[in-house]
Amino acid sequence: MLCVDRVPGIGRNRFRCGTDSSNVQHRGIGCILSNRNVRAAGMCNGGRNTYATYCNTRNSNSIQDAKNCINKLPSVTGLAWGWVNAPSGKCKCTADTFSEAKNNLFKGCSNSIEAERYEGNIGLCECLLRIEKEWSSGFQGTLLIPVTGTHNPWELEIRFNKSANIQASYGNLTNKINDQIFVYRQSSWNDYPKINTTFYFEFVADGDVKPSNIILVLFDRQPVNISLIIVPSLSIFPSKPINISTNNGTYDYGAVLYASILFYESQRSGRLPANKRISWRGDSMLQDCGENGEDLTGGYFIDGSSLEKISSRTAQFTSVLAWGVIDYEDAYVKAGQLEYVRDAIRWSTDYLIKAHVNEREFYERVGDEEFRKILIDDWSRPEDILISRPTLKIDLNKDNLFVPGEAAAALAAASIVFRLSDPVYHSKLLTHARQLYNLAKNNNRHLFFLPSKGGNALAWAALWLLRATGEQSYLLDAKQHYIEFELDEYTHTIYEEYIRTIGVQVLMAKIIKEQIYRTVVERTCNNVVHNMQTTEKGLAYIDAFSKLKSTADMAFFCLQAADIGINTQEYLNFTTSQIGYMLGDSGRSYVVGVGQNYPKKPRDRGSSCPALPATCNKQAYLNPNANPYLLVGALVNGPSFGDFFYDDRLESKTNQVSVENNAGFQSAVAGLLYHQLDLGK
Structure with missing residues (x-):
């Protein structure tokens, strides 16, 4: 199991953001097939490390399993491509859209497949939604989003599957649709997010909603994956200094x-x-x-x-x-x-x-x-x-x-x-x-x-x-x-x-x-x-x-x-x-x-x-x-x-x-x- 699989959260997607030398964000998804097993995995190249996760179908010889996995992935327009390393040679398929890349790969490269891979500019980043307080009609939370590229200025969109109210002190609410979609943009007094830091967005959501009612978060119009953590009530341990004196003048x-x-x-x-x-x-x-x-x-x-x-x-x-x-x-x-x-x-x-x-x-x-x-x-x-x-x-x-x-x-x-x-x-x-x-x-x-x-x-x-x-x-x-x-x-x-x-x-x-x-x-x-x-x-x-x-x-x-x-x-x-x-x-x-x-x-x-x-x-x-x-x-x-x-x-x-x-x-x-x-x- 790769280490990103260990991140707790909502859903099965676990991606990290990465940047290339020109600060253009590239993120990818894909499936890897072999003669003995089929592994479908999302790929993301970030810095010096490569992370992989999405779904894992081991102990199978079926190429169809991998196709099914790919079909579950988001259909997002981007720089999508796929390549195949077959015993008889290499077959490379490129396309302008993710769906075209899938179709090309399935049509032209499905015989004697040893490995398949798709990559695309699909914008999936790992994000934490930290819940500080929760009550019957709402909650207080903070979104923590890793900043790995240039964001000048930033834009954050939060979507709910039902009507909600949001209050936030950071940024300006510039758009609200049906009380379900909220778009915040950077205020003139907000600092620009620095590369390799964490962007914090604190908010209160009310109107009979729960954290599970959030269905999508976009940062600079790119979707991010949400891992949910709930902060327990603190009983700081220990909260008082420890006495080490003894009656005979020595230390405990x-x-x-x-x-x-x-x-x-x-x-x-x-x-x-x-x-x-x-x-x-x-x-x-x-x-x-x-x-x-x-x-x-x-x-x-x-x-x-x-x-x-x-x-x-x-x-x-x-x-x-x-x-x-x-x-x-x-x-x-x-x-x-x-x-x-x-x-x-x-x-x-x-x-x-x-x-x-x-x-x-x-x-x-x-x-x-x-x-x-x-x-x-x-x-x-x-x-x-x-x-x-x-x-x-x-x-x-x-x-x-x-x-x-x-x-x-x-x-x-x-x-x-x-x-x-x-x-x-x-x-x-x-x-x-x-x-x-x-x-x-x-x-x-x-x-x-x-x-x-x-x-x-x-x-x-x-x-x-x-x-x-x-x-x-x-x-x-x-x-x-x-x-x-x-x-x-x-x-x-x-x-x-x-x-x-x-x-x-x-x-x-x-x-x-x-x-x-x-x-x-x-x-x-x-x-x-x-x-x-x-x-x-x-x-x-x-x-x-x-x-x-x-x-x-x-x-x-x-x-x-x-x-x-x-x-x-x-x-x-x-x-x-x-x-x-x-x-x-x-x-x-x-x-x-x-x-x-x-x-x-x-x-x-x-x-x-x-x-x-x-x-x-x-x-x-x-x-x-x-x-x-x-x-x-x-x-x-x-x-x-x-x-x-x-x-x-x-x-x-x-x-x-x-x-x-x-x-x-x-x-x-x-x-x-x-x-x-x-x-x-």
Whole structure:
């Protein structure tokens, strides 16, 4: 099933708008036939991706089934054409109208048909009709239409199958026919819709009508398909900050775990489960597809503002999150969070499996820098962004081999998490992990000149596969990678890319248990604990860009060193002090909604948007007040070296939130709870 089929809505048509280089909109419909089955599908070329859906008649050898499907499609005049690729050669039929194209194809190309396709300028776009309120005689709604071409000025037509009354504050009502057809045009004070943004039209319909009475919507005289969504009454969860103080002066680490997992749930993309706990989040980015229509929905937004999905970075945080669950599972059990954290990990690994579309191809990114800039200008809810996003697929034979290494590590680590609770899923994760690792290991080794270019990711993957399977081949590989890529490297200056190497060093000492690896870990952690520059209030200031993330990662790694008997109390004290700084020892909490004096304006779209039915736009981004919703559990980037923190949504250096930020932090908190409760005895 192609990903557009997954969009909920009215009727069976699901199309996206696309533009060619001259901004002339082309949309298409068609049927594909083969010797064994008949697939009738609507086609739409949008940007870099191709989407297909309409009707699907599988398990049939009948060409008539395809003809019947075509006959169901709208008969709209346009640039229609069809082509046939038959065993005896190609037959191409062109026409000025859609019906002529159908007739030509059926008359001239019906013998030995292998494939048929029609395309036409039929103007079918995906549109959301969001119902904010509904009563016995009417409803309040908003039409959300993706803008992928030039619209100067805009025109919107709404047709009902019975008499109705409409009130709208946007645009001018220029025509009304029989109280059933309403045409609105752009007012002089309205802005022109920008390309790659969403057009909003808010209205109230009355006169004993329901949303189902809308039979047609046209935008700039082109019909659009309507997907209906109904906004539930909100009970914002949670709406109050979480108290983490205890009677004995320590922190309630179990409550912090609860909060951090909630943050992960707030950053989910795709179709959300019915039991979602963040009521102000809804389904989003259901148009995420690969170059050939592969389903790339789901996964996590890598941060709260760009909404990008980056597989390598997703894999990095997932492996660290899984590590904490593996070693501190009893702490999650005591906190009542084990099932929730498993769900958080599965949400990530399900997406990584989707991204691994075949043995040799892997999608690294959905969204890019250009798309990020567009979104900043169109600050809106993830749920309101309807345009398709560019994707980056890598060839695992030659490109960016650190990506499959990171993905292999994450899937192998996660397989341990699910080994007992879901053996089938455990096996599936391991299968993908092995495939990705083998490709990373065997192809184009010359790319790995530095650990940060992939050598540490390759060792990271081998170690997690060793821990997941116990197979000695991975032990030999891990030792070889460790030597080949000089992963025992020591540096006084620790930076973000080097932290992955430290993770490798700790795993080597933990799994292989040889003194040579323990010595390297002790040297590295001693450097952080004794020599790292520290702020006046006690933060080990490791990296000026990633700030609290880097410190939390190091706190977790050194806690792992403590667990294997390396300077146990000293490293445990270090981790306690660094996590304590983030939770409030510094005079403020850096975790949203947790403790005292926490950040009120995290750089996050969903929580910064006003409650529906209000429109979310750049005014929400520039709003000087606190975010309307509490983004509970999000660890912000953090303060300057002077312990100064300016709570400002516009400042990514301080207020950026990211699923990466929370992974090492959450695993360190789980470890501290494990020690606090003496669960290792």
